[in-house]
Amino acid sequence: xxxxxxxxxTADEDPPTPxxxxxxxxxxxxEKIPEHLQRDxxxxxxxxxxxxxxxxxxxxxxxxxxxxxxxxxxLADLLAGRHxxxxxxxAAG
Amino acid sequence: MLPQVDxxxxxIRLFVRRxxxxxxxxxxxxxxxxxxxAEQLAxxxxxDEPAALFFACALRSRAFGAASxxxxxxxxxxxxxSAGLRLDLADxxxxxxxxxxxLGAIRFEELRDAFSVALRPTTQGxxxxxxxxxx
Numbered sequence: 166x167x168x169x170x171x172x173x174x175t176a177d178e179d180p181p182t183p184x185x186x187x188x189x190x191x192x193x194x195x196e197k198i199p200e201h202l203q204r205d206x207x208x209x210x211x212x213x214x215x216x217x218x219x220x221x222x223x224x225x226x227x228x229x230x231x232x233x234x235x236x237x238x239x240l241a242d243l244l245a246g247r248h249x250x251x252x253x254x255x256a257a258g
Numbered sequence: 259m260l261p262q263v264d265x266x267x268x269x270i271r272l273f274v275r276r277x278x279x280x281x282x283x284x285x286x287x288x289x290x291x292x293x294x295x296a297e298q299l300a301x302x303x304x305x306d307e308p309a310a311l312f313f314a315c316a317l318r319s320r321a322f323g324a325a326s327x328x329x330x331x332x333x334x335x336x337x338x339x340s341a342g343l344r345l346d347l348a349d350x351x352x353x354x355x356x357x358x359x360x361l362g363a364i365r366f367e368e369l370r371d372a373f374s375v376a377l378r379p380t381t382q383g384x385x386x387x388x389x390x391x392x393x
Contacts (some may be wrong), residue, residue, distance in 0.1 A: 202268050207261035210336045211269035218335050221349045222328050226277065228353070229324030236319070239327075240357035243350065250350050 224249040259340065260297055260307055263290055273332070274325045281325060288321035299366055308337040308345055309373035312352075313366045316359035330356050334373075343377045 202208050227249040232239040242248045261269065267286055274281050292314040299310035312334040319326040331352045338345040347355075355372065358364040 198268060198272065202265055205262065205265035205269070206340060207265045207336060208269040208272065210339070211273040211332070214273075214332060214336075218332055221331075222277065225328035225331070225349065225353075226325070229327040232327070233324050234320045234326075234360075236357040236360040240354065240361065243354050243357065248350070248353065250353055 221250055224252065259304070260293060260300065260311060260337070263293060266290075266293055270322070270325075270329060273329065277328075278325065282323055284323060284325075285321035288318050289315075292318045292321065304341045305343075305374070305377065306370055307341065308334045308343070308377065309366070309370040311337050312355070312373070313359055313369050316356045319356070319360050327353065327356070338377055339380065341377075342380055344380045345373065346376045346378055347373070 198208060198212075228239065231249065232242075239248065243251070267284075267289060270284065270289065274284075293311075295314035295317070296307070296310040299314060300306040312330060315322070315326070315330055315333055319330075322329055331349050334347075334352065335345050355364065355369060359369065
């Protein structure tokens, strides 16, 4: 006999599926897109961009976190080779 | 053709929220203004739309928040693709152009020229000249 919480299970009874954690709920509840926008070419591209177009996306988000709207500092780091993109193996492509 | 307003906003929200679920929301009024500005800059010339959209959005980077760095290259690449072209500029080059536009250090005409020589037909290999600009 198995115990799951307060409910006592018999040996041939499957335990209930656990409730998803809040993180799973969040990941699963992706923004609903109205039907007419699901055919929109821009939405389709942004939903599933070609891998080569997002090869550097992590470095670019890191750049956003680092520089925000400070483009002077971003440009200085780009010219000095210190920008997050310049650590990326895909930066040249 | 440039993106439609509702698709533009939805696509941007979708891309960012999938990668940064807690990112602050965008200044959508300014994003719409960027799209309208891009239409004016391109003036109906499809080959100029990638540069026009990139320029208008880079001028208004703040409206995209920190995601501007990741979004702007995608906007330009998608716009080129929608015209049957590929934009042969590396993300580092686009990041430099983005910063220079935001700092007011480059005019649209200069950006348009830089994009013009980097646009290639997607059906042909790299190194071919871009399609002729009418007129």
